[in-house]
Amino acid sequence: MLRQLISANMNSLLRHFLILTAMLVSSGLFAQSGGEDFMRSMGKMYVVVAVIVAIFIGIVLFLIFLDKRLTKLENQIKENGKAR
Amino acid sequence: MVKHWWKILGVALLIFAFTAGLLTPIRPGINDIQPTAVVAGQTVSLTLTGYNTDFNQEQAPKVILWKDGDHIINALGVSVLNSRQVQATFQLPTAFPLDEINELKVSTSDPANGFITALPRLRISGMEKGGEAAASAWTGTIENTDSKGGFTFPYLPNIYESVRNTFYHVALWFAMFTLFTLGVIASIRYLLTRNVMFEQRAVSYTSVGILFGILGLITGAIWAQYTWNKAWSWDIKQTMTAIVLLIYGAYFVLRISFEDSDQKARISAVYNIFAFASIIPLLYVIPRITESLHPGGQGNPAFSRGDLDNNVRMIFYPAIIGWILLGLWMAQLNFRMMKIKERLLENEY
Numbered sequence: 001m002l003r004q005l006i007s008a009n010m011n012s013l014l015r016h017f018l019i020l021t022a023m024l025v026s027s028g029l030f031a032q033s034g035g036e037d038f039m040r041s042m043g044k045m046y047v048v049v050a051v052i053v054a055i056f057i058g059i060v061l062f063l064i065f066l067d068k069r070l071t072k073l074e075n076q077i078k079e080n081g082k083a084r
Numbered sequence: 085m086v087k088h089w090w091k092i093l094g095v096a097l098l099i100f101a102f103t104a105g106l107l108t109p110i111r112p113g114i115n116d117i118q119p120t121a122v123v124a125g126q127t128v129s130l131t132l133t134g135y136n137t138d139f140n141q142e143q144a145p146k147v148i149l150w151k152d153g154d155h156i157i158n159a160l161g162v163s164v165l166n167s168r169q170v171q172a173t174f175q176l177p178t179a180f181p182l183d184e185i186n187e188l189k190v191s192t193s194d195p196a197n198g199f200i201t202a203l204p205r206l207r208i209s210g211m212e213k214g215g216e217a218a219a220s221a222w223t224g225t226i227e228n229t230d231s232k233g234g235f236t237f238p239y240l241p242n243i244y245e246s247v248r249n250t251f252y253h254v255a256l257w258f259a260m261f262t263l264f265t266l267g268v269i270a271s272i273r274y275l276l277t278r279n280v281m282f283e284q285r286a287v288s289y290t291s292v293g294i295l296f297g298i299l300g301l302i303t304g305a306i307w308a309q310y311t312w313n314k315a316w317s318w319d320i321k322q323t324m325t326a327i328v329l330l331i332y333g334a335y336f337v338l339r340i341s342f343e344d345s346d347q348k349a350r351i352s353a354v355y356n357i358f359a360f361a362s363i364i365p366l367l368y369v370i371p372r373i374t375e376s377l378h379p380g381g382q383g384n385p386a387f388s389r390g391d392l393d394n395n396v397r398m399i400f401y402p403a404i405i406g407w408i409l410l411g412l413w414m415a416q417l418n419f420r421m422m423k424i425k426e427r428l429l430e431n432e433y
């Protein structure tokens with residue numbers, strides 16, 4: 001149980017960390033490649049790009065999370081099959 | 085295939101929201117007038133700088149200074165500097181018939197760009213109240229007052245192209261709220277029936293709701309960085325949303341901390357109802373009564389009247405449905421995984 005608790009906590013910690021990096025990357029990357037004026041150029045069009053990228057990263061993180069949990073279940077099913 | 089119709093519909097609506105939302109042009113506008121202030125009675129030359137405009141010399145725009153439909157001054161001469169800039173010369177009268185005035189609207193009209201009223205007003209000093217005698221100077225006319233045709237988005241100061249975020253950032257909040265609502269309904273049904281399936285549904289809806297909430301907060305911060313110049317300004321709406329997400333975050337902490345699955349389900353269902361109840365004051369009442377940078381500061385928390393153009397609505401509403409359906413799909417995947425996990429614990433595999 002303790003192990004489960006720690007791994008669940010680690011999972012959520014990891015998730016928060018990833019989300020934070022995603023946030024920094026999506027706003028930081030654009031800012032670095034040409035200063036703030038780049039984001040404001042073309043009528044602030046790149047703000048829309050950054051928003052879409054952030055949402056996309058969020059959905060991908062959800063997929064990664066789901067993938068990991070499904071893998072765990074698959075392994076468990078495999079082990080149960082062997083035990084029988 | 086048939087039972088997946090709602091997933092296909094959701095994806096189709098989102099594809100529509102992404103293509104139409106990104107390809108539709110912004111209506112032409114004028115965002116700068118130089119000089120910004122003039123003195124009555126003088127001859128002035130104004131340089132107007134447009135956004136998304138396509139001025140050309142052959143069909144030079146008609147430029148007017150005006151107070152209302154009955155009081156218009158036509159430009160003496162107009163020259164197009166480039167597709168973005170127009171220079172217009174005006175002979176300013178010394179008096180206005182009805183009142184003392186200190187600002188005038190500036191508009192242009194031509195076939196390519198339609199009728200555009202500049203966002204800034206022209207400040208004017210020394211304009212006196214002149215009575216009927218002054219009326220002769222204000223008899224200018226303008227023929228075409230239709231704005232540019234075709235499907236376009238409004239030109240908003242400071243927002244410009246990022247008006248498109250309405251379909252991604254704003255619509256995501258609507259989807260989040262729908263998911264939380266479905267979550268709390270499932271929690272209530274769990275408490276009524278004690279069927280663990282409803283509890284699993286509640287968890288799935290709520291977790292996707294939280295993901296959308298976090299994304300809403302992040303996308304909001306990105307948008308805020310370039311409109312308010314500060315990603316996080318402790319604005320009432322940002323702060324209250326962060327509190328709501330923390331309350332919901334505690335829902336999952338709560339779930340981890342119980343070993344007995346029955347107890348876990350019961351307590352988290354009750355907590356979910358509490359968390360949902362907290363949304364209403366935090367997101368829908370407090371932001372209405374305090375000042376905020378966010379649109380619709382007082383009144384509706386998301387929009388002020390007139391923020392949403394009809395053309396924006398035509399993409400905004402499908403986008404909301406699209407995000408909701410995508411959220412439901414994500415929640416359903418999570419729910420199916422939880423069902424497998426439960427059966428695995430009962431040694432059915």
